[in-house]
Amino acid sequence: MQALNDIDVVIVGAGLAGLTAAHELKKSDVSFIILEARSRAGGRIFSTMTEDNLPIDLGAQWIGSGQKRMMRLASEYKLQLTPTFQIGNTLFNLRRKQKKTKGSVPSLSPVAMLEVKKLKKKLNKVSKQIPANAPWDSKVAKQLDKMTLEEFILKHSHSNVASAYIRLIIEELLCAKLYEISALDFCWCIKSAGTLEQLLSAESYWFKDGAEKVVDQLIEPLKTMIYFEHPVHHIIYEEKGAVVFAGKQSWKTSKVIITVPPNLVTKIDFDPPLPSDRIQLCERSGFPSVIKLIYVYDRPFWRELGLNGTAYSDEPPVNLTIDSSPVDKYKGILTVLIGSNSAREIARLEHGLRHDLVKGALVRLFGKEAAFPLEVFEKDWTADIWTRGGYGTHFSTGVISQFGPSLIQPVGPIHWAGTETASEWRMYMEGAVQSGERVSNEVVRSLKK
Ligand SMILES: Cc1cc2nc3c(=O)[nH]c(=O)nc-3n(C[C@H](O)[C@H](O)[C@H](O)COP(=O)(O)OP(=O)(O)OC[C@H]3O[C@@H](n4cnc5c(N)ncnc54)[C@H](O)[C@@H]3O)c2cc1C
Structure with missing residues (x-):
């Protein structure tokens, strides 16, 4: 050589x-x-600036308090973390019904709530049996790997509403449809984060000046x-x-x-x-497909409506929105995530039509003011040849x-x-x-x- x-x-x-x-x-x-x-x-970390120099993240953004290495880096480099805004109601657009709720679970019927609890417990229990550094060695590996996550959820849930809610939050986490992913893959994700609850708390803070x-x-x-x-x-x-x-x-x-x-x-x-x-x-x-968009408004107007800016939706194209407004400057910044089939479908449309569709979805969630952003930023990670999608494989x-x-x-x-x-x-x-x-x-x- x-x-x-x-x-x-x-x-x-x-x-x-x-x-x-x-x-x-x-x-x-x-x-x-x-x-x-x-x-x-x-x-996959990529920050940029708005016209008036507010940092925004078009790639990875949030960290959770259980992520000790990222917390350590933030503290070592003296990088300020902003807690994700949580005052007010979260929106759930589930099966064509819009619900407002405090916290991260929509108000479902007692039966559906019980089913959600049972499903979460089951996912945690199964994940516990998987070694995080060698999931293939687990006794349950073969059995779990035969099943898509969709099959797993349907097998262990007897409520359509409960499975629709679980589907909504997990599909957002993965940017993929549950039928595309092995149950073993997702249980490995849970195990590597500790528990499902910890996995769901990964969006607790963001880097004030960009990741x-x-x-x-x-x-x-x-x-x-x-x-x-x-x-x-x-x-x-x-x-x-x-x-x-x-x-x-x-x-x-x-x-x-x-x-x-x-x-x-x-x-x-x-x-x-x-x-x-x-x-x-x-x-x-x-990689699953993902498009991340940032909508900049003159103020976080959704807060005036008693909303915290977090919205989960199973109606295409928008899957998730999160308030990323700066604490020290009064601008409204809404992060919009579009994954999986929706990302592929809107990526095929020309720019104007794509943005009309996204704006339409935001108006349905947050009202008419959502149609008037000052600036919009967009990154289609699937089209980026050095990544090809996101968030991860x-x-x-x-x-x-x-x-x-x-x-x-x-x-x-x-x-x-x-x-x-x-x-x-x-x-x-x-x-x-x-x-x-x-x-x-x-x-x-x-x-x-
Ligand atoms: C839209 C989006 C949102 C996300 N949000 C979050 C979040 O909020 N929180 C979070 O924790 N994580 C998030 N993630 C995931 C996070 O970004 C990744 O887990 C992490 O950044 C991966 O780092 P890495 O070094 O493993 O891989 P990468 O960041 O992919 O690094 C691989 C590097 O290799 C380079 N490369 C590729 N091919 C070659 C080659 N042939 N030769 C030389 N170089 C090459 C690439 O350019 C790249 O720089 C998100 C990801 C995306 C896409």
Whole structure:
């Protein structure tokens, strides 16, 4: 193998996982570079500014108090967190009926409420049996992985209203239809967060100055080690090392850390090819579709109507809205999330029609004033070639139980990270950080051998 440079580790991807791995390697005096396809770091974290310089997040935004690594980063970098606005009623647009409620559960009939409780309890109980770092080893893995999440919910619920409510909140969490996802995949998500209740509290705080501030802080000491606009396209490897190709350059290295999500691993040409389990896993993985929009208004007018800005809806196209208005400037900012089929359907429409549909949905939820935003921002993550969807990869039936171990199993000098590989808070920023910590330990240990 001939290449230009000798380096201990090449990290592929400057998202949160890659940047965390780099920080950890730096502590161990291991030499490394980061190759990043985009012209910016952060991957699925992407902040921008409104006309009057209010930071907004078009990618990852919220964290929960149980996410200790993200909380630690916020405190270490002195980044202010804003609690998600919760004064007033949450809206539920469920089965064409609109309900206002205090808290996160709509007022349902006593029978439906009991069913919701039973379903949540069942999901927690089953998830408890899954090892968060190896769900495929669980006794219930095969059985759960045969079933879509939709089948699981229908099997354990005897109330259409209860299953409609559970479907609504989980489909928002995953950006996918329940029939697309394996029950094992979702139970693994629950286990990695602790409980379903913890998973549902992941949107408790947001970074006042944008989540990208975390990335800005992380890249500060790494600037000379990151090569932007260097998509890795080819990796030649043997047991003792690899040559990594990005553009016309190549780097000879002892170890490679790949942090790109499994769907994008398929875009890299490996020589020799990856083991067939790894290839199968990557080829059977994909991101759900998601579009994130930000509507900026002259004030958070919904608060005057006694609403807190959070609205869940099973009527297309809007799935979820959350108030992201600044506490210190009186502007109204409504974050709008559109996932799954709705995201695909409206992405096919031309811009004007798409926005009319979204505005129409907001008017139905919040009244006429919603039709008059000052500014609108939109990011269709499915169209972004360096991500291809969001929030994270979810597997359909039969994938995790058969090919799951290959997700984290090193292949010669190649080690895997990224939120998709996390055992804590997989699919979240917290999971990306945890995977970066895990992989750097793994690599440092194996370099010492
Ligand atoms: C719309 C949206 C909203 C979200 N909201 C939240 C939220 O509120 N809270 C939360 O915790 N999480 C949220 N998430 C999920 C969160 O963004 C991710 O879990 C996390 O950022 C993943 O980090 P990562 O480093 O694992 O992967 P990524 O951020 O995807 O990083 C991978 C990096 O690899 C690069 N790359 C890809 N291919 C190559 C290649 N061939 N060569 C070199 N580089 C390559 C990419 O450009 C990218 O920078 C959201 C995601 C989306 C899309």
